[in-house]
Amino acid sequence: MTTTSKPDPMEVLMDTYLAELLEMTDEQVLEGKDPAAVQTNGLQLLDAARAEAGRRRLAAARLKLQARKDTHDGPGHAPTVQITADEARAALRRAAAANDGRYTLAARQLDEMADEDVIRAYLQLQQLEGAHKPSGESDGE
Numbered sequence: 001m002t003t004t005s006k007p008d009p010m011e012v013l014m015d016t017y018l019a020e021l022l023e024m025t026d027e028q029v030l031e032g033k034d035p036a037a038v039q040t041n042g043l044q045l046l047d048a049a050r051a052e053a054g055r056r057r058l059a060a061a062r063l064k065l066q067a068r069k070d071t072h073d074g075p076g077h078a079p080t081v082q083i084t085a086d087e088a089r090a091a092l093r094r095a096a097a098a099n100d101g102r103y104t105l106a107a108r109q110l111d112e113m114a115d116e117d118v119i120r121a122y123l124q125l126q127q128l129e130g131a132h133k134p135s136g137e138s139d140g141e
Contacts, residue, residue: 008056008060010052010056011053013049014050017049018046021042083122088121089118091125092121093110095125
């Protein structure tokens with residue numbers, strides 16, 4: 001499912017304003033005013049519009065990040081785990097040695113993987129183990 005985001009109204013306004021300015025003749029833009037003053041005022045308006053659009057994008061990104069965090073930290077999701085890459089490698093080696101048919105894991109590749117990838121694989125294993133636990137079973141760790 002793909003979602004199309006609505007364009008930011010401030011960006012639409014800025015684009016419309018710019019298009020309107022580009023279509024106007026110099027005389028219409030100046031209306032008898034000093035060209036330098038009109039240019040300065042226009043640049044100030046554009047800078048303010050850019051700053052506001054940036055603030056809105058940042059606010060939207062923060063909301064999206066918070067929503068993602070709330071989704072991952074909500075009920076039914078595993079809490080955030082603090083683990084070192086070495087601890088994650090050891091846990092993955094134990095899982096590989098257990099020969100559990102639910103998972104395919106090549107322990108020999110663990111030393112070649114980046115620390116971030118090892119931790120990501122460990123967290124995925126934790127999620128899979130949580131999904132395969134019978135209801136009511138508690139975590140022994």
